[in-house]
Amino acid sequence: AVLGFARRARSMETDLTAKALLDSLEEYLPVKTTTSAVMQIIRQSDIGKDPVTVRGLYWRLVPHTPDFSVEQALARELELDLASPGGHEAAKANLNDTDPARREMAVRLLGGKSREEKSGHGDLWASLAKLAKDPDAAVSLRVRLALMDLGQPPEPVALAERLIDAPAALCRIAESRLLALAADS
Numbered sequence: 001a002v003l004g005f006a007r008r009a010r011s012m013e014t015d016l017t018a019k020a021l022l023d024s025l026e027e028y029l030p031v032k033t034t035t036s037a038v039m040q041i042i043r044q045s046d047i048g049k050d051p052v053t054v055r056g057l058y059w060r061l062v063p064h065t066p067d068f069s070v071e072q073a074l075a076r077e078l079e080l081d082l083a084s085p086g087g088h089e090a091a092k093a094n095l096n097d098t099d100p101a102r103r104e105m106a107v108r109l110l111g112g113k114s115r116e117e118k119s120g121h122g123d124l125w126a127s128l129a130k131l132a133k134d135p136d137a138a139v140s141l142r143v144r145l146a147l148m149d150l151g152q153p154p155e156p157v158a159l160a161e162r163l164i165d166a167p168a169a170l171c172r173i174a175e176s177r178l179l180a181l182a183a184d185s
Helices: 002-009 015-028 032-044 050-063 069-083 087-096 099-111 117-120 126-128 135-150 156-164 169-185
Strands: none
Touching: 015 032, 015 050, 032 050, 032 069, 050 069, 050 087, 050 099, 069 087, 069 099, 087 099, 087 126, 099 126, 099 135, 126 135, 126 169, 135 156, 156 169
């Protein structure tokens, strides 16, 4: 019912309204169709005129991505936000979030930037390196991959150790890196 109302209204006048909508859907968000619909509503609503509010809503959805395709779609939205004023700082702030899904998304976004963009943020390497021993396997593995992208020498053993507990989609990325390292040496 909430999704139907939000679709018809095409408007979330304030962050409080958007927050109330998300709060009412909280228990349903781990369902692919619900999370995808909420993302679409945010994109289409009047709230889209305020990038800071949209950014907050998208980051709030991160722990509720029920599968890899929804996570990919949300990552694309947040990646676009990186270029907007405050986007990089918001992603960096999420490196310290209590939720591991938000930490991993922040690492994914910040570690996936081009080398030219990375050179403009000299403290990025140090910020990511602090998370290399994160207790969450997905965060730790994502950090190790990002550090390799930043030019740190590869650590095959450290990558392989995290394959046991990390999500399958992320493990496939790490496995392809390990195979590439094996082919090179």
